[in-house]
Amino acid sequence: MRQQNKNNKLIVILGPTASGKTGMSVKLAKKYNGEIISADSRQVYKGLNIGSGKITKKEMQSIPHYLLDVANPKNRFSAFKYQKLTQKAIKKIQEKNKLPFMVGGTGFYIQSVVDGIVLPEVKPNWKLRTKLEKKSNEELFLILQKLDPIRAQNIDQHNPRRLLRALEIIITTKKPVPTFTRHCEELTSDEAISTTGIATPSPIGSARNDGLNILQIGIKKNKQELAKLINKRLITRLKNNAMINEVKKLHKQGISWKRFEELGLEYKFVAQYLQNKITNKEMQQKIQIESLHFAKRQMTWFKRDKRIKWVNNYKQAEKLVKSFLKRGK
RNA sequence: UCGCCUAUAGUGUAAUUGGCAACACGGCGCACUGAAAAUGCGUUAUUCUAGGUUCAAAUCCUAGUGGGCGAG
Numbered sequence: 001m002r003q004q005n006k007n008n009k010l011i012v013i014l015g016p017t018a019s020g021k022t023g024m025s026v027k028l029a030k031k032y033n034g035e036i037i038s039a040d041s042r043q044v045y046k047g048l049n050i051g052s053g054k055i056t057k058k059e060m061q062s063i064p065h066y067l068l069d070v071a072n073p074k075n076r077f078s079a080f081k082y083q084k085l086t087q088k089a090i091k092k093i094q095e096k097n098k099l100p101f102m103v104g105g106t107g108f109y110i111q112s113v114v115d116g117i118v119l120p121e122v123k124p125n126w127k128l129r130t131k132l133e134k135k136s137n138e139e140l141f142l143i144l145q146k147l148d149p150i151r152a153q154n155i156d157q158h159n160p161r162r163l164l165r166a167l168e169i170i171i172t173t174k175k176p177v178p179t180f181t182r183h184c185e186e187l188t189s190d191e192a193i194s195t196t197g198i199a200t201p202s203p204i205g206s207a208r209n210d211g212l213n214i215l216q217i218g219i220k221k222n223k224q225e226l227a228k229l230i231n232k233r234l235i236t237r238l239k240n241n242a243m244i245n246e247v248k249k250l251h252k253q254g255i256s257w258k259r260f261e262e263l264g265l266e267y268k269f270v271a272q273y274l275q276n277k278i279t280n281k282e283m284q285q286k287i288q289i290e291s292l293h294f295a296k297r298q299m300t301w302f303k304r305d306k307r308i309k310w311v312n313n314y315k316q317a318e319k320l321v322k323s324f325l326k327r328g329k
Numbered sequence: 330u331c332g333c334c335u336a337u338a339g340u341g342u343a344a345u346u347g348g349c350a351a352c353a354c355g356g357c358g359c360a361c362u363g364a365a366a367a368u369g370c371g372u373u374a375u376u377c378u379a380g381g382u383u384c385a386a387a388u389c390c391u392a393g394u395g396g397g398c399g400a401g
Contacts, residue, residue: 017366042366052366080363108365119363129364156360159369165362177362264366289355294366300359 007094010212011321013103014039014110014302015219016295018229022055024219024314025103028321029063035093037066037086039104039113042263044082045073047250050243051266053233066093073255073263080119083112090212099325107301114214120178122169129164143167148176215324217317218308223292230291234284237266244270265290 011034013025029036038044042052046069054068066089071077086102090113093100102113111117132140140163145152147170155162169177221229237243247260247270260271266287273283302308311317 040366041364076364078363079365083363106365108361112363117362122363124363151362155362156369159361161364161368162361165364169362179362262364262367267366290366296358297360297366301361301365304360 007097008211008213009099009325010090010113010214011099011101011324012039012110012114012214012216013101013219013317014105014107014216014308016221016226016298017053017105017291018226018233018295019105019219019221020229021103021105021219022053022059024317025101026055026059026061026063027314028317029099029101030061031318032099032321032325034099034101035064035066035096036060037089037093037100037102038068039082039086039102039106039109040067041077041082041106041109042267043068043104044071044077045069046071047073047246047253048263048267050237050246051270073250074259076124078124079108079112082106082109083117083119086113105298107298110216111305114216118178120169120173122172125168125172128168128171132164132167133160137163140164140167144170150179151177214307215320216305216308217320218302218310219317220310220312226295227288227292230295231288234266234287234291238284244274247271247274265294 011028013021013028015021025036028034038055040052042048043054044067045052048054055065067082067085070085071081086109090100090102102110104110112119135143137158137160140160141152141155141157144155144163144166148166151166151170155166157163166177243266247267251257251260251271251274257271257275260267262268269278269283269286269290272278273280278286309320311320
């Protein structure tokens with residue numbers, strides 16, 4: 001059942017924030033006749049450009065990009081929508097006989113496509129959520145225990161988002177939450193295919209889904225490098241008040257301060273600065289520190305997926321891509 | 330030189346006046362079933378040093394050391 005047309009390949013470029021995914025992906029896409037799908041939960045929104053680090057027209061170098069500007073920032077996007085739109089985009093790219101590159105740092109979005117996880121067909125019900133939000137975590141957990149003891153066993157009982165979502169599924173479907181297998185456990189044995197002669201100790205970084213043959217490349221950076229890169233990037237973004245003006249403009253267009261809090265990082269702290277809640281200096285410090293925290297969380301997520309092949313630079317990535325493309329006939 | 334005040338985690342502060350050393354931030358680690366830059370979790374201290382009183386000391390006493398204030 002593992003058919004391997006030349007046409008079923010997907011290359012994923014991932015890594016922590018500021019690690020240089022954008023630059024690397026454009027270079028690879030140019031070289032290997034590719035098109036790019038962004039995997040970034042903030043770049044999907046129209047108008048979040050500078051703060052989200054969205055690629056510019058010029059930087060694209062005429063490589064088509066997908067999943068940018070597909071949502072209104074006033075509304076919340078979702079992993080489900082991401083999965084559906086991306087699967088469509090992949091098909092489209094394949095039909096053009098081009099190589100799809102999925103590039104970004106949102107682990108959950110990437111996983112939704114790479115492993116094709118099945119998300120329950122239950123739309124977010126904000127009325128229900130606001131109602132349930134009034135209850136304490138303990139109360140929510142007790143309800144969940146009664147309705148779905150199995151989900152209750154594994155859930156993080158202090159996490160309101162998880163509890164709310166679980167109850168939302170149960171209440172609308174009147175059934176327990178479907179069980180879900182984690183990506184690494186199931187796939188590692190299946191993926192332990194040996195390489196062609198070349199003495200690479202690590203397992204092949206490919207996974208399969210929907211007949212997709214996937215190579216996941218991660219960009220490795222240590223904390224110090226990352227801190228420097230984040231700082232440098234922040235200075236660029238603040239130049240000529242560019243990022244501050246972007247937030248001002250978005251707020252004028254109706255994005256509430258509360259919404260900026262949710263959008264996080266640069267958007268959260270620039271918004272706080274514009275409300276005079278923090279000083280400019282505090283804003284910069286907070287963005288810096290929170291970005292590093294974020295990078296750490298990203299790495300925690302990525303580290304679990306043993307299929308990811310980690311590289312330090314473009315050359316190594318190119319080598320991986322080359323052998324990956326050869327392998328699949 | 331003398332007199333008074335002060336010392337608690339990397340930082341800033343608590344501890345019902347003698348009764349399980351707590352909180353925030355930072356550091357380190359982790360999780361993730363339609364919000365994921367979101368949302369959560371764990372961990373991080375010989376209470377400045379040396380003695381003493383007490384069943385029991387961050388807390389009271391004595392000395393030292395560092396810091397602050399006042400007089401000379």
